[in-house]
Amino acid sequence: MSSHHEEGFIRKYIFSTDHKVIGIQYGLGAMFFLLMGFGLMLMMRWQIAFPGKSIPFIGKLLTQDGILSPELYNQFGAMHGTIMVFLGVVPMAVGAFGNYLLPLQVGAQDMAFPKLNMASFWVFFVGGLVMLYSFLLPGGAAQSGWTSYPPLSNIAPAGQTAWLIGMVFLITSSLLGSVNIIVTAVQLRVPGLSFFRLPFLVWAQLVTSFLLLLAFPPLEAAGVLQLMDRVFGTSFFMPSGLVVSGQALEVSGGGNPLLWQHLFWFLAHPEVYVLILPALGIVAEIVATNTRKPLYGYNTAVYAIIFLGFMSFIVWAHHMFMTGMGTGMSAFFQATTMIISIPSVIVLTVLLLTLWGASIRFTVPMLFALAFLPMFAIGGLTGLPLGLTASDIYLHDTYYVIGHFHYVVAPGTLMALMGGVYHWYPKITGRMFNKTLGKLHFWGTFIGMNGIFAPMFFIGMAGVSRRLYDATIYEMARSVQPLNVIMTYSSWLLAAAQVLFLINIFASLRKPKEAAADNPWEATTLEWAAPTPPLPHQNFPEPLEAYRGPYEYNTTSREFAPQHLQEA
Amino acid sequence: MNEPYGWWLPINISANGAPIDQLITTLHWFMVLLFIGWGIFFLYCLFRFRARPGHQADASPKHFRLPTYLEVGVALFEVFLLVFISYPIWSKVKNDMPSDEEAMVVRVTAEQFAWNIHYAGKDGIFGQTSPDLISPEDNNPIGLDRENDPNAKDDIISINVMHFPVNKKVKVYLSSKDVIHSFGIPVMRVKQDAIPGTVIPVWFEANKTGTFEIMCAQLCGVGHTRMRGEIHVDTEEEFQKWLQDEAQYLDEYSDAGQREDDSDV
Ligand code: HEM
Numbered sequence: 167m168s169s170h171h172e173e174g175f176i177r178k179y180i181f182s183t184d185h186k187v188i189g190i191q192y193g194l195g196a197m198f199f200l201l202m203g204f205g206l207m208l209m210m211r212w213q214i215a216f217p218g219k220s221i222p223f224i225g226k227l228l229t230q231d232g233i234l235s236p237e238l239y240n241q242f243g244a245m246h247g248t249i250m251v252f253l254g255v256v257p258m259a260v261g262a263f264g265n266y267l268l269p270l271q272v273g274a275q276d277m278a279f280p281k282l283n284m285a286s287f288w289v290f291f292v293g294g295l296v297m298l299y300s301f302l303l304p305g306g307a308a309q310s311g312w313t314s315y316p317p318l319s320n321i322a323p324a325g326q327t328a329w330l331i332g333m334v335f336l337i338t339s340s341l342l343g344s345v346n347i348i349v350t351a352v353q354l355r356v357p358g359l360s361f362f363r364l365p366f367l368v369w370a371q372l373v374t375s376f377l378l379l380l381a382f383p384p385l386e387a388a389g390v391l392q393l394m395d396r397v398f399g400t401s402f403f404m405p406s407g408l409v410v411s412g413q414a415l416e417v418s419g420g421g422n423p424l425l426w427q428h429l430f431w432f433l434a435h436p437e438v439y440v441l442i443l444p445a446l447g448i449v450a451e452i453v454a455t456n457t458r459k460p461l462y463g464y465n466t467a468v469y470a471i472i473f474l475g476f477m478s479f480i481v482w483a484h485h486m487f488m489t490g491m492g493t494g495m496s497a498f499f500q501a502t503t504m505i506i507s508i509p510s511v512i513v514l515t516v517l518l519l520t521l522w523g524a525s526i527r528f529t530v531p532m533l534f535a536l537a538f539l540p541m542f543a544i545g546g547l548t549g550l551p552l553g554l555t556a557s558d559i560y561l562h563d564t565y566y567v568i569g570h571f572h573y574v575v576a577p578g579t580l581m582a583l584m585g586g587v588y589h590w591y592p593k594i595t596g597r598m599f600n601k602t603l604g605k606l607h608f609w610g611t612f613i614g615m616n617g618i619f620a621p622m623f624f625i626g627m628a629g630v631s632r633r634l635y636d637a638t639i640y641e642m643a644r645s646v647q648p649l650n651v652i653m654t655y656s657s658w659l660l661a662a663a664q665v666l667f668l669i670n671i672f673a674s675l676r677k678p679k680e681a682a683a684d685n686p687w688e689a690t691t692l693e694w695a696a697p698t699p700p701l702p703h704q705n706f707p708e709p710l711e712a713y714r715g716p717y718e719y720n721t722t723s724r725e726f727a728p729q730h731l732q733e734a
Numbered sequence: 735m736n737e738p739y740g741w742w743l744p745i746n747i748s749a750n751g752a753p754i755d756q757l758i759t760t761l762h763w764f765m766v767l768l769f770i771g772w773g774i775f776f777l778y779c780l781f782r783f784r785a786r787p788g789h790q791a792d793a794s795p796k797h798f799r800l801p802t803y804l805e806v807g808v809a810l811f812e813v814f815l816l817v818f819i820s821y822p823i824w825s826k827v828k829n830d831m832p833s834d835e836e837a838m839v840v841r842v843t844a845e846q847f848a849w850n851i852h853y854a855g856k857d858g859i860f861g862q863t864s865p866d867l868i869s870p871e872d873n874n875p876i877g878l879d880r881e882n883d884p885n886a887k888d889d890i891i892s893i894n895v896m897h898f899p900v901n902k903k904v905k906v907y908l909s910s911k912d913v914i915h916s917f918g919i920p921v922m923r924v925k926q927d928a929i930p931g932t933v934i935p936v937w938f939e940a941n942k943t944g945t946f947e948i949m950c951a952q953l954c955g956v957g958h959t960r961m962r963g964e965i966h967v968d969t970e971e972e973f974q975k976w977l978q979d980e981a982q983y984l985d986e987y988s989d990a991g992q993r994e995d996d997s998d999v
């Protein structure tokens with residue numbers, strides 16, 4: 167495998183089969199979409215805080231008077247959700263981190279199926295283009311929420327068709343990627359790297375990939391059914407006798423809109439664990455490295471996430487409590503929802519107890535990992551009143567829900583991902599980022615995130631629904647309107663902090679390479695045994711073997727004992 | 735609290751609301767307590783175990799008992815909430831429907847972007863409706879068959895404004911003409927999706943008079959934000975008066991309609 171013929175630019179950087187190049191492609195693509203999803207939200211947040219005022223600078227590009235129209239608000243909202251979930255966080259967490267790190271962490275030369283890997287990226291790319299293109303269609307992009315509930319989505323303008331086609335590509339891409347990750351993690355581990363010596367991140371990616379593999383096909387099928395409804399006049403999701411704006415709708419009827427919700431949430435609940443598990447894995451790596459001790463209760467945590475993976479398939483209907491569910495069904499899904507909270511608490515406890523007796527280095531990635539813990543805790547705790555149906559009657563579909571899941575995915579997952587970028591930046595680039603800028607980025611992000619998402623709990627508690635273009639027509643919303651203004655200012659702070667982040671990661675590339683970047687954090691897992699950056703199509707100059715568990719810090723006479731060194 | 739709406743739960747005017755509020759409040763105290771306890775431990779660790787010269791991590795294997803007990807405690811508390819609080823509230827609010835005789839029955843049909851509130855009128859019988867008859871121009875948003883069905887003649891339809899008497903069970907048969915909406919009355923602690931093709935019963939009982947807001951809680955299109963309704967909780971007398979006024983208005987209106995028809999011939 168070693169000596170390689172020279173590859174041209176295109177084979178090397180564009181249509182590459184090297185997992186590292188693909189990982190970076192995914193990373194840059196996902197970063198673009200994360201920024202775009204955030205940009206859409208910045209415009210929406212202006213309208214929420216200052217309804218009916220024209221958006222400064224860019225408003226005039228969107229509409230004549232510069233005011234975000236309700237049509238655009240709904241498009242931006244639906245596309246914010248779609249982009250953040252399917253084009254931002256999943257490609258970043260699984261596509262970028264999974265691709266780049268997983269083969270390295272198991273000591274492999276590449277993914278098990280490099281060509282499939284390349285295909286997965288390009289299918290994602292096409293899916294992304296279709297989603298972007300949908301903004302240009304007559305009537306604009308999808309506007310029925312990221313959940314696309316029929317009948318609304320069935321009667322929406324053409325953008326919804328593009329959304330469905332885009333989703334089919336994105337799902338296909340995820341399926342290809344998840345097969346690759348599973349096979350790589352199971353088959354390509356170097357000798358000695360038994361399952362319980364795998365870094366926690368590898369476990370997290372493995373469980374995530376199983377979720378993707380098993381949960382996505384039903385949504386893909388549902389997407390195709392909705393496409394048939396829209397394009398070929400079937401009525402899978404359309405009941406008879408619909409009358410829209412006074413006109414009887416010409417559909418055959420006889421379908422059921424709730425069928426879509428079941429199929430959608432059968433994916434989308436596991437999907438939230440897809441959004442969080444890789445983040446937990448990243449945090450575990452950073453925490454172990456920067457506490458200088460093994461994870462407390464590594465085995466327990468592994469069993470917990472496997473259990474979590476199983477459970478995540480039988481909680482989906484907790485998103486549908488208000489659809490007219492009887493006591494029996496609701497009792498079942500409440501119970502499973504309470505049960506699934508337990509493994510999450512276990513993983514969080516494991517990370518927390520790892521701090522006991524540690525020697526905590528407050529590096530930039532560690533700041534992000536530490537902040538993740540309370541943020542994830544808030545996200546998890548606020549799930550409780552939503553999982554109990556009695557309190558959900560009041561809180562369902564209010565801003566409380568938006569606050570709850572954003573604490574999990576934004577100050578939670580996003581901050582973990584940022585921490586991950588800093589943690590592995592030296593290995594990927596051979597350079598160290600600027601630490602002062604990194605700390606500024608951290609504090610700006612931390613304060614900005616909380617300034618945006620904490621007030622949502624109060625707004626939701628006041629009874630305000632989500633997805634409202636202008637809530638101020640309601641008396642109950644006017645009482646909390648000052649909070650919306652604070653949130654919008656906080657979103658600018660968050661945006662400003664991300665500018666620092668971008669400057670940092672791109673400007674640091676111009677520094678000279680440092681030899682110390684090989685293992686700057688004195689970490690033990692196999693990726694740090696590779697040269698910097700790891701060799702194309704090969705990673706390690708020589709095949710490795712693993713001699714011990716992933717986090718042997720201060721357990722032997724050495725301060726840290728890398729997995730690949732034979733002598734302890 | 736005199737203001738109906740603030741930064742926390744709004745005023746509760748529902749006979750079923752108190753246990754829901756209690757649950758929400760208890761849960762939040764529980765969450766805050768857990769978070770604070772947890773946060774203190776977290777910050778203490780960050781301080782006590784910070785890296786500094788002369789300090790080394792202690793990696794000897796340990797076993798903590800307390801967290802296990804705490805977790806079991808939390809799990810038991812969850813079981814308690816589930817079995818003794820949440821299940822009973824749900825079965826009371828969503829399952830133990832009063833019969834149509836016990837309650838005042840109203841039909842609510844949601845549409846983009848309004849709430850059509852349909853009362854049976856003096857005869858207490860709802861007239862037939864049919865989607866074919868729906869016609870916004872003829873003021874017939876739900877397709878009531880006033881022509882052929884005698885029971886329909888006295889039916890009252892009110893748009894976005896729902897009157898009902900205080901201290902009386904109200905049973906709503908909820909449906910939708912077009913897309914999914916959600917019938918949310920925050921002060922009443924009521925929420926139920928309105929799903930086209932199905933009719934779902936909802937019931938509640940107000941214990942205070944006044945005017946409050948209905949908010950659509952499910953994205954239903956560009957006008958979702960405008961789908962604001964009002965409940966007017968009246969005293970029994972006010973409510974009867976309102977019914978009479980509506981009936982009278984209906985008579986005048988249908989007479990006028992009659993005359994127009996005649997002149998057409
Ligand atoms: C970091 C900056 C973010 C901000 C400021 C933000 C803000 C918001 C706000 C205010 C809403 C509610 C809009 C409405 O109800 O009208 C929303 C909806 C949503 N957000 Fe975010 N969000 C952010 C990040 C994320 C991330 C990282 C994800 C997912 C991984 C995400 C997923 C969603 C979803 C799924 C919705 C629901 C969309 C819908 O109503 O269909 N957001 N976001």
Ligand SMILES: [Cu+2]
Nearest residue numbers: 435481482485
């Ligand atoms: Cu869920």
Ligand SMILES: [Cu+2]
Nearest residue numbers: 915950954961
């Ligand atoms: Cu609505």
